[in-house]
Every structure is written in C-alpha cells, then in structure tokens.
Amino acid sequence: MSMVADNEKIHAGTAIPTGHSDGKDEFSSIRPFEDSEIPQVVDRLLADKQFLQILPAVFPGTPVEAIRQKARGCKTLLDFQLAFVYSLVKGIMAKASKGFDMDAKALDTKANYTFVSNHRDIVLDSALLDVLLVDNKFTTTCEIAIGDNLLKYPWIKDVVRLNKSFIVERDLPMRQLLLASKRLSDYMHYAISQKHDNIWIAQREGRAKDSNDRTQKSILQMMAMGGEGSVVDRLKALHIVPLAISYEYDPCDFLKAKEMQQRRDNPDFHKGPMDDVTSMRTGIFGYKGSVHYHCAPCIDGYLDTLDPKTSKGVLFETVAKHIDSEIHKNYRLYPNNFIALDELLGADHTGSYTDEDKAAFDSYLGAQLGKIDLPNKDEAFLRNRMLTMYANPAINCLAANGITA
Known part of the structure; x- marks a missing residue:
C-alpha cells in the first residue's frame, strides 16, 4: 500500500477537527491527544528512558532521531497511525498469523460507527480493526476504548493516546464512577457526532476467558448516559455495529487456563502487576x-x-442479546472449534475436520499446556478449560444459526 496516496484518500473523505468548537476541553483527561499536541508528546516519549529501551525491539536499526523526524512530520493522529502503527501491525501479523481479513459488506464505508466486539486480545482487537478499516477504504480508523488498568506507565498512556485511544476509568468510588461513566458516554457521542470518527469498544470489561462471549448490559447503559432523547435515540446516535472476531489459535489460551486454575485454587487470587503486560506481549507476538x-x-x-x-x-x-446473536452467528469457525466441541461434548462434527487437523490440534494443546508453570498443575482441568475456549464459539455460532451442537 502507498501510504501517501492512501493517506490523502482518507483525509479527503472526512474532516478531522483539531479542537473543540466551544473552547472547552471537558474530556482532556480521557480523550486521545489533539493533533496539535503531537510534537510535545513525541518529545516527551523520546526523553523517557523506559520507552527508549523498548524502541529498538519495535523499530530495529532505526535511529531515534529518524523516528523523531518521522513522528514530527505527522500532522494528525491518523498520519501517526499510518506512518507507524499500520506497517507495524502488518509486520507482526506477517510473522504471527496466516493472514487476517474483514467482511464489511453490510456497512457504508463513508459512515461512522461504534464497533462493539467480542474481546480476544488486549491490544490487537482494535489495532487489527484500524488496519482493516484502512484496507477496506473507510474514511478513517477508530477511536479505541482502553481501561486505565492497562496503563501501567506514563509512556504507555502517551502511546495509546497518540494511537487514538480514549480512557475508561475504573476502580473508582461509586459517585466518581457514575460521573466518569457519564463523561465517557458524552465523549463517545461527541466523537461520533462532532469528530465524525469511528469507535471500538469491547462488549464487556476484560476478555471472556472461556470465549463464551456475552455483552454486558452495563456497557449499553453507559452508552445511553450521553446524547439526547429516549434510550433508543441515544443508542441509535452511536450507530452500533456488532463485530465478530474469530481467531484460529488464541496465543493467550494457556495463560487464561492458568489463571482459571489459580482462581479455582485460591478464591482470593489477584493478578500480579505484570500479568497484563505478559498477556499483551503474548497476544501480540504469539501465533494466531x-x-x-x-x-x-x-x-x-x-x-x-x-x-x-x-x-x-x-x-x-434485549439489545445485549441481539448484539450477542449477531456476533455469534457471524463467527468464522475453524477445524479447531469443531475438534474441541467433539472432544468436550462427545459430539460428532468429523465432517468439519480431517484426522490431520485433529492430530495437529492435539499436538498444539499439548505444547500450550507445557508452557503452564504451576506447582500443583492440574493437567485434566487445564486441558478441559482450553477445550472449552475453542468449543464455545462453535456452540454459540451453531445455536445462533438454529443448529444443535
């Protein structure tokens, strides 16, 4: 893809505001950076010792000054995404997948939507969507809802806000949480109606560890706090699109299974400070x-x-169930899903996979189980949990399409 040519096409399709028309910035603590803030944020990042330690792994052989000049040449956040994120994601997926694609035939590429998807990967769910929106000739990428629990260091917060992310504040006292939810909803309505951008948000807080994807009502309740008119009017103003994300292999499957045993064995278990970082790294670079x-x-x-x-x-x-049904029936199922379903429930979908597929998946599960380091490792439990992760999309997809598993 020619970055310059496609960048011009995207910019020609939409007006991207650089500030708030009323002069107020009530969203300053949660919104993505404004275009005018790019130079100062880039300079701040390139003065951060932690960030500088990571740069060589992300952009090997590229001098810091070259990165600075390229970043300073970006006039908008979309420029930044096209200059850095697009090729980075393409490169990662070239090494860690067989490929990725999107069916967007049901949408108008010139309109703006709120994509509500099942949540498979902490980083890539939205990053892949951005790339796919560009490849499918949408007028812009999307603004990304990200929980503040993932922003462990100041440089991470800077990077995600440069990448068009807005922040979901969590773990607040009830009154503050309500105020934060209202501001979040107001911002989402503003991004759609005034900035003419797209939005991505997961259907639930956190990933569904067992891949039994269900939309939390609280997400919809938050969305309806902003806007005007009835609840239906407020939801319609966001132009919600259910988005089904299907992975052939989930590189974090063994980490999710491990956490399930830890929670089973210790009801008071809490993830460590680096667990989310490990999941992010594994999800990004692991084979999919x-x-x-x-x-x-x-x-x-x-x-x-x-x-x-x-x-x-x-x-x-009712709306949550409709979104669930749309996501479930649009999964792409792989041989792994049917193999797991048959092993777990004793069903027979052998017409959907070969003996070679089954041998390969069984070998894969064995290798993933071997990565789990627990002193009281329960192999049977862990294997069952991993089979469940791969079977649930098939169970839900078949049910949504009126087929008995």
Whole structure:
C-alpha cells in the first residue's frame, strides 16, 4: 500500500477537527491527544528512558532521531497511525498469523460507527480493526476504548493516546464512577457526532476467558448516559455495529487456563502487576493462525423495531442479546472449534475436520499446556478449560444459526 496516496484518500473523505468548537476541553483527561499536541508528546516519549529501551525491539536499526523526524512530520493522529502503527501491525501479523481479513459488506464505508466486539486480545482487537478499516477504504480508523488498568506507565498512556485511544476509568468510588461513566458516554457521542470518527469498544470489561462471549448490559447503559432523547435515540446516535472476531489459535489460551486454575485454587487470587503486560506481549507476538473480522449490519434499524414503552432494564437486556446473536452467528469457525466441541461434548462434527487437523490440534494443546508453570498443575482441568475456549464459539455460532451442537 502507498501510504501517501492512501493517506490523502482518507483525509479527503472526512474532516478531522483539531479542537473543540466551544473552547472547552471537558474530556482532556480521557480523550486521545489533539493533533496539535503531537510534537510535545513525541518529545516527551523520546526523553523517557523506559520507552527508549523498548524502541529498538519495535523499530530495529532505526535511529531515534529518524523516528523523531518521522513522528514530527505527522500532522494528525491518523498520519501517526499510518506512518507507524499500520506497517507495524502488518509486520507482526506477517510473522504471527496466516493472514487476517474483514467482511464489511453490510456497512457504508463513508459512515461512522461504534464497533462493539467480542474481546480476544488486549491490544490487537482494535489495532487489527484500524488496519482493516484502512484496507477496506473507510474514511478513517477508530477511536479505541482502553481501561486505565492497562496503563501501567506514563509512556504507555502517551502511546495509546497518540494511537487514538480514549480512557475508561475504573476502580473508582461509586459517585466518581457514575460521573466518569457519564463523561465517557458524552465523549463517545461527541466523537461520533462532532469528530465524525469511528469507535471500538469491547462488549464487556476484560476478555471472556472461556470465549463464551456475552455483552454486558452495563456497557449499553453507559452508552445511553450521553446524547439526547429516549434510550433508543441515544443508542441509535452511536450507530452500533456488532463485530465478530474469530481467531484460529488464541496465543493467550494457556495463560487464561492458568489463571482459571489459580482462581479455582485460591478464591482470593489477584493478578500480579505484570500479568497484563505478559498477556499483551503474548497476544501480540504469539501465533494466531487465521484471523477473521465480520461486521454485522448496524443495529439502528433493529432499534426502530423495539417498543418505546419497554422498561430500560428489559430494553438493555434485549439489545445485549441481539448484539450477542449477531456476533455469534457471524463467527468464522475453524477445524479447531469443531475438534474441541467433539472432544468436550462427545459430539460428532468429523465432517468439519480431517484426522490431520485433529492430530495437529492435539499436538498444539499439548505444547500450550507445557508452557503452564504451576506447582500443583492440574493437567485434566487445564486441558478441559482450553477445550472449552475453542468449543464455545462453535456452540454459540451453531445455536445462533438454529443448529444443535
């Protein structure tokens, strides 16, 4: 891809504001950086000793000054993504996957949407979506909802905000949490209606460790705190698109299984300060096989069919179930999913895989289990948990399409 040519095409398709028209910046603590802030943030990053230690691994052989000049040449956050993130993600996936693609036929590439997806990978869910939006000729990438629990160091916060991320504040006292949720919702509505950007947000807080993907009502409740009109009007204003993300292999499967045993054996177990960092690194660089993104139709039309007199609780539950159904039925299933389903439930989907597929998957599971370092390692439990991770997408997809597993 020619970065200059595609950059010009993207910029021609949308107006990207550089500030707030009313002169106020009520979102300054959570929003992505403004375009005008890029130079000072770049200088701050390139003066950070921790960040400088990581740079050679990310951009081997590239002098710091060359990175500074390239970054300072970026006039917008979209320029920054195209100059650095696009090629970085492509390079990672060239080494760690068979390829990745997206079916976006149900969408208008000139419109803006809030993508609500199942959550497979801490970093790549949104990073791959950005690349795929560019490759599918959308007018811009997306702003990314990221929990502040992942921002362990100041430089990480700077990097993600340069990459069009906005911050979801967590672990606050109830009153502050409500205020933070309202500000978050207001910002999302602002990003869609005023900045004309896309948004990505996971359907739940944290990844579904067992891949049994379900939308949390609280996510929808938060979304409806901003905007105007009825609950339906507020959800429609965000133009929600259910997005199904399908991995052939989840490189973090063994880490998730390990955490499940730790929680089983110790109800008071809490992840260590570096556990999320380990998951991020493993998820980014671990082998994924094939990865597929599938965009369901925007739910605006579906929302118009709902009874406006429905109580809020029932409404949120109904919309969450619709999003789940759209995600489930649009999974791309791989032989691994059917093999796991058959091993777990004693079902028979042997028409969906070969003996070679089964031998390869069994070998893969054995290798992943070998990576788990626990003093009281429960092999049977861990294998069952990993099989469940691969079986659940098949169970849910078959159910959503009216097929008995």
